[in-house]
Amino acid sequence: MGTASEIARRIEAKDIRDRWLLSAPALIIIALCAIGPLTIVFVYSFLTPGDYGDVVWKFSPDAWISVLFQRDIFDGTWSFADAHLSIFWRSVWLSLMTTLLTLVLGFPTAYFIATRPERTREIWLFLITIPFWTNLLIRTFAIQEVIRNEGIVNALLTGTGITDRPIQMLYTDFAILLGLAYVYFPLMVLPLYASMEKIDFRLVEAGYDLYANRWKVLRRIIIPLAKPGIVAGSILVFIPSLGAYVTPRVLGGGVKLMLGNFIELQFGQGRNWPLGASLSMTLLAIVLAALFMYIHFTARRGGNTHG
Amino acid sequence: MARSRHAFDVRHQSGFPTIALTCFFLLYLPIATLVVYAFNSGTSIATWEGLSLRWFQAAWNNDKVIDASLRSIQIATCAAVIATAVATMAAIATTRTRPYRGLNAKYAFINMPLMVPEIVVAVALLIFFSRIKVATGYSGLGYLIAAHTAFCIPFAYLPIRARLETMDLSLETAAADLYASPWQAFRRVTLPLLWPGILAGLMLAFVISLDDVVITEFVKSGGQDTLPTYMLGQLRRVVTPEMNAISTVFLLLSIAIVTIFFFVSRKRS
Amino acid sequence: MPERPEKSTIEIRHVSKVFGSGENAVIALDDVSLDIRENEFFTLLGPSGCGKTTLLRLIAGFSYPTEGEIKLYGQDIAPLPPYKRPVNTVFQSYALFPHMSVGENIAFGLEMLGRPKSAIRTRVEEMLALVRMEHLRDRKTAQISGGQQQRVALARALAPQPKVLLLDEPLSALDYKLRKDMQIELKRLQHETGITFIFVTHDQEEALTMSDRLAVMSSGRILQIGNPRQIYDRPAERFVADFIGETNFLTAEVTGLANGKAEVALPGGAKIHALLTEDRELNGAVSVVVRPEHAEIVSNANGADLKGRLANIVYFGTDTLYHVVLETGETFIVRRQNSRKSVDEFSEGTAVGIILADGSAQILRD
Numbered sequence: 001m002g003t004a005s006e007i008a009r010r011i012e013a014k015d016i017r018d019r020w021l022l023s024a025p026a027l028i029i030i031a032l033c034a035i036g037p038l039t040i041v042f043v044y045s046f047l048t049p050g051d052y053g054d055v056v057w058k059f060s061p062d063a064w065i066s067v068l069f070q071r072d073i074f075d076g077t078w079s080f081a082d083a084h085l086s087i088f089w090r091s092v093w094l095s096l097m098t099t100l101l102t103l104v105l106g107f108p109t110a111y112f113i114a115t116r117p118e119r120t121r122e123i124w125l126f127l128i129t130i131p132f133w134t135n136l137l138i139r140t141f142a143i144q145e146v147i148r149n150e151g152i153v154n155a156l157l158t159g160t161g162i163t164d165r166p167i168q169m170l171y172t173d174f175a176i177l178l179g180l181a182y183v184y185f186p187l188m189v190l191p192l193y194a195s196m197e198k199i200d201f202r203l204v205e206a207g208y209d210l211y212a213n214r215w216k217v218l219r220r221i222i223i224p225l226a227k228p229g230i231v232a233g234s235i236l237v238f239i240p241s242l243g244a245y246v247t248p249r250v251l252g253g254g255v256k257l258m259l260g261n262f263i264e265l266q267f268g269q270g271r272n273w274p275l276g277a278s279l280s281m282t283l284l285a286i287v288l289a290a291l292f293m294y295i296h297f298t299a300r301r302g303g304n305t306h307g
Numbered sequence: 308m309a310r311s312r313h314a315f316d317v318r319h320q321s322g323f324p325t326i327a328l329t330c331f332f333l334l335y336l337p338i339a340t341l342v343v344y345a346f347n348s349g350t351s352i353a354t355w356e357g358l359s360l361r362w363f364q365a366a367w368n369n370d371k372v373i374d375a376s377l378r379s380i381q382i383a384t385c386a387a388v389i390a391t392a393v394a395t396m397a398a399i400a401t402t403r404t405r406p407y408r409g410l411n412a413k414y415a416f417i418n419m420p421l422m423v424p425e426i427v428v429a430v431a432l433l434i435f436f437s438r439i440k441v442a443t444g445y446s447g448l449g450y451l452i453a454a455h456t457a458f459c460i461p462f463a464y465l466p467i468r469a470r471l472e473t474m475d476l477s478l479e480t481a482a483a484d485l486y487a488s489p490w491q492a493f494r495r496v497t498l499p500l501l502w503p504g505i506l507a508g509l510m511l512a513f514v515i516s517l518d519d520v521v522i523t524e525f526v527k528s529g530g531q532d533t534l535p536t537y538m539l540g541q542l543r544r545v546v547t548p549e550m551n552a553i554s555t556v557f558l559l560l561s562i563a564i565v566t567i568f569f570f571v572s573r574k575r576s
Numbered sequence: 577m578p579e580r581p582e583k584s585t586i587e588i589r590h591v592s593k594v595f596g597s598g599e600n601a602v603i604a605l606d607d608v609s610l611d612i613r614e615n616e617f618f619t620l621l622g623p624s625g626c627g628k629t630t631l632l633r634l635i636a637g638f639s640y641p642t643e644g645e646i647k648l649y650g651q652d653i654a655p656l657p658p659y660k661r662p663v664n665t666v667f668q669s670y671a672l673f674p675h676m677s678v679g680e681n682i683a684f685g686l687e688m689l690g691r692p693k694s695a696i697r698t699r700v701e702e703m704l705a706l707v708r709m710e711h712l713r714d715r716k717t718a719q720i721s722g723g724q725q726q727r728v729a730l731a732r733a734l735a736p737q738p739k740v741l742l743l744d745e746p747l748s749a750l751d752y753k754l755r756k757d758m759q760i761e762l763k764r765l766q767h768e769t770g771i772t773f774i775f776v777t778h779d780q781e782e783a784l785t786m787s788d789r790l791a792v793m794s795s796g797r798i799l800q801i802g803n804p805r806q807i808y809d810r811p812a813e814r815f816v817a818d819f820i821g822e823t824n825f826l827t828a829e830v831t832g833l834a835n836g837k838a839e840v841a842l843p844g845g846a847k848i849h850a851l852l853t854e855d856r857e858l859n860g861a862v863s864v865v866v867r868p869e870h871a872e873i874v875s876n877a878n879g880a881d882l883k884g885r886l887a888n889i890v891y892f893g894t895d896t897l898y899h900v901v902l903e904t905g906e907t908f909i910v911r912r913q914n915s916r917k918s919v920d921e922f923s924e925g926t927a928v929g930i931i932l933a934d935g936s937a938q939i940l941r942d
Binding site: 026035205280 | 319321323324326327328330334336341344396397404407408419423435437454460464514525538550558
Binding site: 475477478480481482483484485486487488491492495496499500 | 636637638657658659660663664665667669671672673674675684685688689732733736
């Protein structure tokens with residue numbers, strides 16, 4: 001009697017075993033070369049820095065404490081680490097502003113693409129995608145060229161007599177903001193477009209039919225329907241902005257640091273690997289928190305789509 | 308009544324087309340400037356002095372540039388091929404099945420490199436690989452290839468998985484019904500139909516590997532510059548249009564790959 | 577069960593299939609036993625979710641039974657994977673390989689069996705001729721019509737000369753006219769190839785017109801097996817009677833039993849003879865079914881088996897339906913074929929009588 005069910009069970013067990021075997025190479029590579037080493041970083045964050053970089057295998061919570069506080073060299077008291085806090089603040093502030101700027105500009109852009117006729121829509125979409133797949137460093141370099149003192153923006157400003165001297169834009173927070181917004185703009189537009197493309201414009205017609213004007217239709221119908229795209233785009237821009245390294249390095253010129261550059265500093269000139277490790281873990285924690293919030297949001301929406 | 312000649316367009320929002328077209332313009336302006344100055348005959352990247360190919364020639368004769376470019380291509384090729392191979396297997400293992408224990412964990416794990424900030428992974432690999440370098444004495448390109456493979460896997464995985472999920476499951480069932488063993492069914496039916504997805508995955512992985520700066524910068528040993536890390540180093544100095552020339556060639560390569568990918572995927576669907 | 581003289585192609589013994597486990601377990605097949613004879617056109621008929629496709633997939637080997645055995649010519653095929661079973665399937669979606677031509681699709685099974693190239697070529701030509709598709713051999717499957725795809729799917733499944741051909745609702749994607757043509761085509765193919773066909777459908781008309789025998793399924797169980805006439809005229813259960821054709825149900829009182837027939841008193845008092853599907857003790861209230869075309873409507877209610885008021889007349893072209901509200905409040909439908917002579921002798925609202933033809937009433941197994 002049991003033979004039939006035994007066969008069924010054996011076949012299912014074999015299927016699952018095969019699936020584990022098939023996915024093993026990918027999982028092992030990711031474990032060894034991406035996720036696994038994070039545990040080492042975690043361990044390092046509790047060790048004592050060595051004199052010439054690396055660590056001494058001795059437990060110390062100092063690295064974690066100095067994420068936010070600093071010890072006075074003379075009397076040994078702890079106070080808020082203003083330098084660290086300002087870098088944290090700059091990272092979060094610039095990431096938020098980048099998100100906002102790309103959202104404000106990306107929303108009309110995505111809407112524009114979504115309302116093009118079917119044939120030309122793909123071309124517009126392609127034009128947005130191209131910069132996304134071209135090298136981030138090159139795009140940052142391109143921005144650098146445009147805003148440098150001898151760049152075309154300043155040439156235009158002085159040439160037309162708006163200013164008599166070039167405005168120093170490079171190596172400022174503004175430069176970093178501009179660069180981040182420039183390089184991550186496609187990441188905002190693409191999810192926005194994805195949600196707008198699905199909008200049923202008969203709903204918009206219904207809105208006009210019920211005496212809404214253009215602004216009210218936008219605010220009460222289009223924006224709420226595009227909300228999943230707004231959230232996804234914001235997350236997609238905020239997360240890489242927060243961990244940005246190349247853009248602030250090139251456009252901030254080593255003067256204006258963001259978290260990514262500050263972490264690098266600890267492994268370079270700073271020679272404080274444990275602090276670099278604890279800062280990395282902090283960055284990771286913030287990013288994961290943002291992701292979980294996003295997943296929570298989408299899961300709730302998914303459970304009650306028409307709510 | 309003459310005023311109502313234009314039909315009311317429900318899709319129109321005033322100002323939106325202007326903003327959108329401005330954004331498109333601003334998106335391409337810096338890239339266009341960069342490309343234009345690559346052809347400048349002077350040594351400045353700001354003042355135009357006439358048309359010339361001298362900077363392309365300079366880049367071509369610069370051993371460091373050629374060396375870094377070849378290394379970039381070598382790493383990207385190895386990483387993309389390995390990543391696509393393992394991602395294909397992983398995609399087959401994680402699609403078209405009833406949920407089983409660990410399936411969601413697998414998804415999360417494979418996509419993890421997309422979520423963890425690059426700088427954090429870079430730091431982690433720096434620590435990890437420096438230990439291994441000391442322990443084994445090996446300091447070749449293997450580390451870079453392994454690191455690139457890891458973050459290329461999710462990019463290769465996504466299009467392959469998407470392709471598998473839209474594939475008609477009954478085709479393989481039909482093959483099995485027509486006496487094809489599992490391997491024959493895979494080779495004769497699954498693989499030919501999966502091919503566009505695999506190709507897309509390969510191209511994405513290649514481009515992603517080619518573009519990487521951060522992880523390479525942290526993992527590379529001395530004398531292992533790739534083109535992006537070489538450029539990053541050069542940006543600290545006085546920049547000549549040689550950088551523009553290198554960038555232009557690089558851009559063209561990326562755009563070519565993406566364009567092929569775009570048209571291949573459009574034709575198939 | 578009586579001894580069958582014919583050879584069984586497929587024997588299904590106490591097969592159950594459960595999906596999932598614990599609280600989420602779904603019983604797709606519940607102790608199904610069935611014999612399918614050589615060269616017959618056998619249909620599994622039932623609404624969606626009744627288990628008919630699950631049963632087909634068990635025979636094909638795409639899924640394995642939780643309990644029971646499946647034998648093909650006496651050999652237990654349960655442990656065999658689908659590619660080792662001499663059984664082929666025509667899929668509901670056709671499942672034609674989109675990257676192969678029509679000819680390559682038909683050749684696929686033969687190639688997998690390792691037949692010599694020349695034999696494959698000949699066989700493909702034969703099959704193309706059989707389904708009248710010779711001119712489309714080199715076309716890609718996306719470039720031919722739905723009806724043509726259907727024929728290719730048939731040719732592909734028949735090419736390896738399977739012992740049994742399984743057809744999973746193969747006609748459901750076709751429009752009405754094409755479906756009618758394909759029904760005839762399928763009968764012809766079955767006749768010419770002499771292969772046992774197992775056909776799955778939810779369309780009762782299709783099942784009645786095409787099958788040698790059919791099994792009516794519901795909720796994972798087989799309710800009745802028989803030829804189309806037996807199933808239609810003598811439904812054993814309420815579900816069968818209701819699912820196939822239009823039916824009137826009446827509650828009646830058993831008053832006597834004699835050689836396979838029962839005497840029952842209808843609502844209103846008239847006594848008629850009703851047929852039984854099996855010999856068993858009966859008493860008290862039973863359900864009786866009468867097909868609308870087995871009843872006759874008369875204007876004189878005296879002496880009629882049922883009395884009522886004509887509520888509605890629905891004209892259908894070939895025939896007319898009369899909806900009669902009985903004294904009990906139930907509605908009874910009478911179907912009458914229209915002829916050139918028939919006139920509208922009845923009008924809505926008038927009192928009418930209904931006479932049941934002899935042997936038209938059937939007692940249900942409740």
